[in-house]
Structure formats: C-alpha cells, structure tokens
Amino acid sequence: MSFSSFMLMLLGVALGAVGANWVLQAMGNKKVSESKELANRIIEEARKEAQAHKKEVQLTAQDEILNLKKELDLDIKERERELKRRESKVLEKEERLEERSVKATQKESEVLALEKELTRKERHFVDREEQLQTLEAERTRRLEEISGLTVEEARQRIVTELEDRTRHEAAKMIRQIETEAKEVASRKAKEILATAVQRYSGDFVAENTVTAVTLPSEDMKGRIIGREGRNIRALEAATGVDLIIDDTPETVILSAYSPLRRQIAKMALERLISDGRIHPARIEDIVKKVEQEMDVKLREIGEQATFDAGVHGIHPEIVKLLGQLQYRTSFSQNVLQHSLEVCSLCGVMAAELGLDVKKAKRAGLLHDIGKAVDHEVEGPHAIIGADLAKKYNESKEIIHAIAAHHEDVPPKSITAVLVQAADSLSGARPGARKELLENYVKRLEDLENIATSFGGVSKAFAIQAGREIRVMVDSEQVDDDTTYLLCKDISHKIEENLTYPGQIRVTVIRERRAVGYAK
Numbered sequence: 001m002s003f004s005s006f007m008l009m010l011l012g013v014a015l016g017a018v019g020a021n022w023v024l025q026a027m028g029n030k031k032v033s034e035s036k037e038l039a040n041r042i043i044e045e046a047r048k049e050a051q052a053h054k055k056e057v058q059l060t061a062q063d064e065i066l067n068l069k070k071e072l073d074l075d076i077k078e079r080e081r082e083l084k085r086r087e088s089k090v091l092e093k094e095e096r097l098e099e100r101s102v103k104a105t106q107k108e109s110e111v112l113a114l115e116k117e118l119t120r121k122e123r124h125f126v127d128r129e130e131q132l133q134t135l136e137a138e139r140t141r142r143l144e145e146i147s148g149l150t151v152e153e154a155r156q157r158i159v160t161e162l163e164d165r166t167r168h169e170a171a172k173m174i175r176q177i178e179t180e181a182k183e184v185a186s187r188k189a190k191e192i193l194a195t196a197v198q199r200y201s202g203d204f205v206a207e208n209t210v211t212a213v214t215l216p217s218e219d220m221k222g223r224i225i226g227r228e229g230r231n232i233r234a235l236e237a238a239t240g241v242d243l244i245i246d247d248t249p250e251t252v253i254l255s256a257y258s259p260l261r262r263q264i265a266k267m268a269l270e271r272l273i274s275d276g277r278i279h280p281a282r283i284e285d286i287v288k289k290v291e292q293e294m295d296v297k298l299r300e301i302g303e304q305a306t307f308d309a310g311v312h313g314i315h316p317e318i319v320k321l322l323g324q325l326q327y328r329t330s331f332s333q334n335v336l337q338h339s340l341e342v343c344s345l346c347g348v349m350a351a352e353l354g355l356d357v358k359k360a361k362r363a364g365l366l367h368d369i370g371k372a373v374d375h376e377v378e379g380p381h382a383i384i385g386a387d388l389a390k391k392y393n394e395s396k397e398i399i400h401a402i403a404a405h406h407e408d409v410p411p412k413s414i415t416a417v418l419v420q421a422a423d424s425l426s427g428a429r430p431g432a433r434k435e436l437l438e439n440y441v442k443r444l445e446d447l448e449n450i451a452t453s454f455g456g457v458s459k460a461f462a463i464q465a466g467r468e469i470r471v472m473v474d475s476e477q478v479d480d481d482t483t484y485l486l487c488k489d490i491s492h493k494i495e496e497n498l499t500y501p502g503q504i505r506v507t508v509i510r511e512r513r514a515v516g517y518a519k
Helices: 003-147 151-199 219-225 227-239 259-275 280-309 316-327 335-353 357-366 381-391 396-404 414-428 437-452 480-497
Strands: 210-214 242-244 251-255 457-463 468-473 505-510
Touching: 151 480, 210 259, 219 227, 219 259, 227 242, 227 259, 227 280, 251 259, 259 280, 259 316, 280 316, 280 335, 280 357, 316 335, 316 357, 316 381, 335 357, 335 414, 357 396, 357 414, 381 396, 396 414, 437 457, 437 468, 437 480, 468 480, 480 505
Parallel strands: 468 505
Antiparallel strands: 210 251, 242 251, 457 468
16 A cells, blocks of 8 residues: 555545544534523423412412401401490490499488487487486485395395296196196007007117118129129119118118018018129019018918918908018017017906907907008007908907007007007016116116205105106105105106106105194
C-alpha cells in the first residue's frame, strides 16, 4: 500500500471518528432538550394542579367560615334573647324589691311608732310598779306590826292551814266519788277488768314467741340467706315468720306471734336443710306441703281431743281449731290440755249436781276455742269463741257458756257458771301456770316495801299470792279522811313501780283502841 493510500485511509478514519462524535453529540443534545421539555411540562402540570387544589381549599375554608359565621350569629341571637329575658326578670325583681322596700319602710315607721308607744307605756308601768312596791312594803310592815309575825311565818301558817283544809275536803270528795262510782260503774269495771286480765301478759309470764332451729354447720346460714337474701325473703314471705340469723353458733331463730306459723316454718326449714336444695321455688313447694300436712295433723289432734273428752258431733272446722290449740299457750299452760282439764272438771261437777254431763263437757272443751284465732280477730277470746260456735251451729246454751266464762256477758245458766269455775280451777292448780319463785317473792317484798315507805304506816302484809296488800296505820298520825288519800297514794305508787297481771287490792285499816285498867 502506498503512502498516499495509507494517509487517505487515516484521514477517512479520522473523519469517521469526528462524524461519529458529532452524531453522538447531536443525539445527546436532542435528549437533553426533550428531558427539559418533559420537566417543564411536569412542573407546569404540578403548578396547575397546586393552583386548583389551592382554589378548592380556599372554597372549602370559605364554606366553613360561612357556616361558623351562621352558627355564631345564631348563638349571638340566642344569647341576646336570653339576656333580654334575664333583663326582664331582673327588672321585675327590682320592681318587686322596690315595692317590698316601700312596704318595709312603712312597716319600719309603724314599728318605730309602736316602740315609742311601748317605751312610754313601759315607763309608765315601771313607775306604777315602783309605787305598788312601796305601798306593798308599807302594808307588809303594818301587818307585821299588827300580827307580830314575819311574812314567811304568816305564809307558812296560811299554807299549812290551806293544806290541811284541802286534804280533808279532798278526802271527803274522794269518798263521795268512790261511792257514786261503785254504784254506777260496777258492771263496767268488771267487764274492763275481765278483758284486761285475760289479754294482759306480765313480763315474768310472757308467752314464747320464738323457736330455735339447730343447723348442721355455720355454712348453712349462708345457704339459708341465699344470693342477695332471696332465700330468706322467700321463706319469710311463704310462712309469715321472721328469721333471725345472728352470731349464735349453728342456730336460726324463728320469730312470730302465732305458734302454728312458727311450727310450720320450723318443719319447712328442717326439711330444706336435710334436702340441701334451698332456692325460692323449692321453698314455696316445701312450705305448701308442710301446710297441707299440718292441716291433716291439726285435724287428727282435734279428733283425738274430742275422743279423749268423749264429746262427739262437733263440726270439722271446730275440730281443726281444737287442734290449733295444741300450739297455743296461755301463761305457759297449753290451751288444749287446759280445755281438756276444764272439760273433765265440768263433767265431774255436772255429775255431782245431777246436770247434763255431755252438755257441760262440750261447753268446757270449747270454752277457749276463740284463742285459736284471737291473734287474727280483734276482741276478747270469749266473744270470738262464741261467734265461732254460733257460726258452726252449736246450741245457744253452749254459745252463752263460752261467751260468759270470763264475764264478758253475765252468766245466765248453770252450765256457764260451771265453765267459769272449772276454768278457774284448771288455771289456778299448782304447776299449771309458770311463775319463777324469785320473782314471786320479790313482788311480795316490793309490795310491802312500797306500803311501809309512807308516813303513818305501822305494818303492811301482802296476802292472796300478792293480789292484795293490807296496810295498818297509826291512828294517832292518820285520821279517817287521810286513810283514803293514803290508799290512793299507795295504789298509784304500785302502778308506777311494779309489773303484775290483773289487779292488786289495797286495803288501809285504821283502828283506834282505848285501854283502861280496873283496880
């Protein structure tokens, strides 16, 4: 290859390289310009989009501002109305206050005028009082000079004379009133005393009103109470008995006036404890079953009592009521046993007198039938029993004997008198009615101590098992009229300081003896 050819080839290669570089540079410039244009377009679109979003945000903000402005306007208007209402109320109050202020001013002026008048009158009264005191002192001084006694001595003498005169007049009046009262109110007093004696129960012979139920463990108390007390409430509602759960170990107390309800509650509770399932539905079911069984048991007890007494043909409801008397006590004496005793005594006395034994025994057995329901019906149990006997077609003589055995009505037949006597015998026999010996002796001592605490009393004796107190007085210190006042004072003090069934008779005895010696 020649040199010239070689040079030409080199030149061609150089030119090719320069052309290629130029082409590449031209292509790069083109891409850069395209990239710039793309970037400018993106920036322009972003700017437009930002402007659109800005306008949207501005519109939204304007809407919110308008809404807030409306709410603010409404709030302002409401507050303005409230302010106007308050302003009107304030104005009304101011007007009323002004009226009151005017009235108060008027009253104040009236009060001032009255005060001035009262001050003037008070000054006048003070002057008059001073004058009266001066006159009184002068009169007292003259009286002391005339009588030769001081004011205290004269007052004491007058008081003593008035007291003596008043006491004698009061004693005479008491004697007269007592005589008239005895003549007019004898029967009424008997009725009141009969009712009071049979319905009253002293502290030391109070009937039992609670029954204790023994539990197998202390945990059983919680089960009896139940969740939130539902079991104990259900049991109390079903039986009518109050359950007392206290710190007494393994014991629940049943409290109710009716012994029959307490017995039903005891039987139901014992069955629930032995069964172990204690909940309201189970409690109601057990109580109903126990009540049904108790009805059958009461009828059986009543039938057995009529069989033992030899009295037949009694109405089934009366027989059931006789069974209820098994759960009733009077001064700790079982009423059913008492009725059987009265029945037997009536039969014995009727046989001795040649009277109808069956009728007497029937009246004696039924005489206290009213006690089976006397906690449910108002009135004396004798009248209640007579009403029951009449309801179930007993004879008139039996009804009258029941009603009259405590003299709620006067006895008009021999049978009624026999029932009265038998009732007294059964209740008064030794051991029939319980009373602690210490209480009995203490009551007798208290009776005698009360009587001897009065002046002029020489001796006092409690007799008739404490139902009467006889008081001996010194005839030199106590006159006939004063004995009546002393009797009243002793009776009043006994009523205030002692508790006792029935009544206590107070007898004051004054005896004047003249003793002489013949020589």
